[in-house]
Amino acid sequence: MKKLILSAAFALAAFAGYAQTGAAPVADRRPDGPGCCNFDLACDHAVVLVSLCLENIIEICPPLDILTAKFDSKDDYNEGQVLEDFFGHHTSTFSVSSNRNFNVTIKSASPNFLYVGPGGGNTTMPCGTLSYNLASNGTGGTNATPMTWNPLTVAAAPLINNGVHGLNKPFGLKFKADPGWDFAAGSYNLGVILTATQL
Helix, strand or coil: CHHHHHHHHHHHHHHHHHHHHCCCCCCCCCCCCCCCCCCCCCCCCCCCCCCCCCCCCEEEECCCCCCECCCCCHHHHHHCEECECCCCCCCEEEEEEECCCEEEEEEECCCECEEECCCCCCCCCEHHHEEEEEEEECCCCEECCCCCCEECCCCCEEEEEEECCEEEEEEEEEEEECCCCCCCCCEEECCEEEEEEEC
């Protein structure tokens, strides 16, 4: 016990000697001044891997309307009629969004119109009674239709070639019906299919 007390006394005396002479037992390791502590801000790094999976996508948007024509005069039957929507517009605007260039084709959903009515005559109206016209083309592609008015068929016909990729590339279509005098009165309905295909 006496040795422990004596050792403690020698340690206190040595510390007091250093304090009086100004000597420090620890070397200064700070680059910017005296002292034993480094107060520079600490930092660390983490790495996060980010992966994107881009898939090919294409979407064609039709107008939200039905195109109609009413034949109730001699001139209508003689000259045919351009169909119009609920608001009286003759041109229907479609748009294509695609991350690749694309083609657009058009065809009839069936070879004949669907008839609803009293009958009493010829009710088999072929899809070619309806013709289409590419009225406007903002897709950056070329008009692939051979004529101004083109009869609709059940085979897909080229409408636009090499449309440029991007968002909402627009084009406008007009439809004209020319049934003549050969069909019974009633309602004739037909689906028209437009297909956008990436290149």
